[in-house]
Amino acid sequence: LHLIYQQMMVDIFLVDWEKPHPSSEKTKELPVSVWRTYLVANEWNELQTTRKISISLQIFMILIILKICGVENVGTSDPQSSFTLSDGEYHSNFSFVCRFALSVSVYGSVALVQVAFWRGIYTSLIEDKLEQFLDICSLANISVFVMSLKNFGYYIHGKSAHGISDTDMGQMLEHLQRETEDLCGHRGLQTGSDHQTFTMTLPAKLREYYDAVVLPAFSTGSNLLSEIGTSRTSSQKIISGNAATLTKAYDTMNKFLNRFLEHALRDIDYEIRDRIFLEQVIDTEFQDSSTSEKAIFYSGIGFLQSYIFLISAY
Known part of the structure; x- marks a missing residue:
């Protein structure tokens, strides 16, 4: 029960790297599909309930x-x-x-x-469930930003090495063939690297921005159930209003994390390090980045041993 409670308290944000496609009309761009995000979210839920023991x-x-x-x-x-x-x-x-x-x-x-x-x-x-999930993230062009604590979390880099994933079957197979023949970039967060999983300590400024953007939208959405009721017309107005608020909050946070992960923000940045031997032994981080302006990303699959997955304990 404690493990399930901890899973409920985790903040998870799916970062979409897909850019809008150009349209035949000069003033309009085609929106990207949301089904890739739904796919990754569904696979994440399945991975959370995976166990070593049947x-x-x-x-x-x-x-x-x-x-x-x-x-x-x-x-x-x-x-x-x-x-x-x-x-x-x-x-x-x-x-x-x-x-x-x-x-x-x-x-x-x-x-x-x-x-x-x-x-x-x-x-x-x-089969390796984790490797399969990493492949799905890269194919869907979706990254997973997990904040298990206020200034601590895990990151799965799923940005496609080809830049796009919202495409047809032929181009998708062509991308996979190019990746097999090593004719494109690597999947890793760093240039020339294949490391996709990280443990991260976050500055307080990033968490404050996340709370300011996301939490009001979620509180508005949670009030939806209590406000829906008597009239169908009023219910439709409430749903449309909350949908607009949630969509705006998601787009704002998605653009912010896109820029943050691409080192495009002036006030908040991050650096990638390897844990020293003592940090690996006692499974902790000696440097606190909550008071600084730089987040620290530690490469590794430490999130798999954390309480966000049942597989870590069973």
């Missing part, structure tokens, strides 16, 4: 070990207990302490086997 398989294997294999018969107070019980032999009563210790041992052993299978075989030979 609960159904866990229970099934425990029942087989305890019941069919007879391991539960060891949970007696008799030091000479065995997996099989004969009718003509003496059997001591089951011990609550022994049965509890046996259940914990079997549960932990099965869980460790599942985790070892996930890390050693499943992610390397079958």
